Amino acid sequence: MSAILEVSDLRKAYAGVHALDGVSFAVEAGSITGLIGPNGSGKSTAIDCISGFQKLDGGKVVLAGQDITGRVAHHIARTGLMRTFQTVRIYERLSLRDNLAIANQQFDAANWLDELLRTRRYRDAVEAAEKRARQLVELIGLQRYWEIETGILSYGQKKLVALAAALMPHPKVVVLDEPVAGVNPSRIREIEAALGELNRAGETFLIVEHNVEFITNLCHRVIVLDQGRKLAEGTAAAIHTDPRVLEAYLGMTPEMAEAEMRGAA
Ligand SMILES: Nc1ncnc2c1ncn2[C@@H]1O[C@H](COP(=O)(O)OP(=O)(O)OP(=O)(O)O)[C@@H](O)[C@H]1O
Ligand SMILES: [Mg+2]
The missing domain is CATH 3.40.50.300 (P-loop containing nucleotide triphosphate hydrolases)
Structure with a gap:
């Protein structure tokens, strides 16, 4: 597989707050990639900057080999990057x-x-x-x-x-902003199934979502942001056991997470 979307060294500050402090990652063609992280870690800023809804201070966004950095949203959409919004x-x-x-x-x-x-x-x-x-x-x-x-x-x-x-x-890639936020839990499975079907039919997704189970079930690869930086990246399974992720994202030590999982089982 090859990267259809590549972002490198994304930077964005709001009045001194480094919302993005040098974030790089890639989305493989045909994959579902998750972008997770605690509140305020920069997820929305990242996808807003990638899709042209916010202006970057620095960095580069390449879609299917084309440099789309700083382009306006409708141009980016025409080039093949579509997005959905948290509110329908x-x-x-x-x-x-x-x-x-x-x-x-x-x-x-x-x-x-x-x-x-x-x-x-x-x-x-x-x-x-x-x-x-x-x-x-x-x-x-x-x-x-x-x-x-x-x-x-x-x-x-x-x-x-x-x-x-x-x-x-x-589109070449669709970026989804919190696709199951506010959705009735009984309906979350339907969205999960639909995304799986669409992916098997060849669609590529980058998904920002707080629902870890949803991300774990769907994503081939997960990128974790924390305080405007990439904290970790890997398969959902690897992310789950990464001590840095547990601490930053879930506020747990590995021992606590393990105890929690034993409790849930
Ligand atoms: N328009 C803005 N003006 C000032 N600061 C902002 C603005 N948008 C975001 N920020 C700040 O940038 C940082 C990253 O915010 P962002 O909304 O990207 O986080 P997020 O990961 O999407 O969080 P959440 O999970 O809560 O949606 C936060 O510190 C936030 O307060
Ligand atoms: Mg957000």
């Missing part, structure tokens, strides 16, 4: 189908003249988008809501709609 942003009065059609339109290769003239290119683009939308809806398991107003869906299902919308333009 979808069109609640519109059906699932229309939400996905709109998500596609913003990135459509066909232009207004094609549309006006109903050119072959326009018809092909509409057909391809519809096919993509149906595939995604099947992968996230929401087929029965295809023609239904998305406003009636549960919060977790709305998050899945936002995820499918982000995937419509065939």
Whole structure:
């Protein structure tokens, strides 16, 4: 596998607070990579800077070999990095189908003249988008809501709609900001399953999330931030037993963690 997203030496300070103090990591194509860390460790700042929603003070962001450092968000999206937000942003009065059609339109290769003239290119683009939308809806398991107003869906299902919308333009990487925060625990499994399915279908994800179990179940690789720096990186299993991670992230010594695990078993 090769890195589809590479960030190096990311730096960002807010009025003297080093939110990012030289963070480097890579996301492999076809992987699910987790970005975790305690509150205030710099996770949101990192993904905001990578996706162009915040300006970096320093460092470099390379997507599929292209330097996208400092580019505006819509340019980065067009280059192939999409993101979702912690609060869901979808069109609640519109059906699932229309939400996905709109998500596609913003990135459509066909232009207004094609549309006006109903050119072959326009018809092909509409057909391809519809096919993509149906595939995604099947992968996230929401087929029965295809023609239904998305406003009636549960919060977790709305998050899945936002995820499918982000995937419509065939991005190279999708960055998810806390995909299960605020989601009913019984629905977390559905999101986990959907992400697993999408990944097996070839999608690449970078996920910021506080839910350690969710991250452990899904991620091939986990990066741990603490106070604006990368504290550790590795498989979920390796991260779990890393004493630095236990102390910084969970506030536990390895002995305490072990006792806790024995208690839970
Ligand atoms: N707009 C801002 N102005 C000033 N300081 C900020 C701003 N955004 C973030 N910070 C500070 O930067 C640091 C990193 O914040 P960030 O939001 O990236 O952390 P986080 O890892 O996403 O935390 P959480 O898990 O709580 O969401 C914190 O010390 C935070 O207080
Ligand atoms: Mg955050």
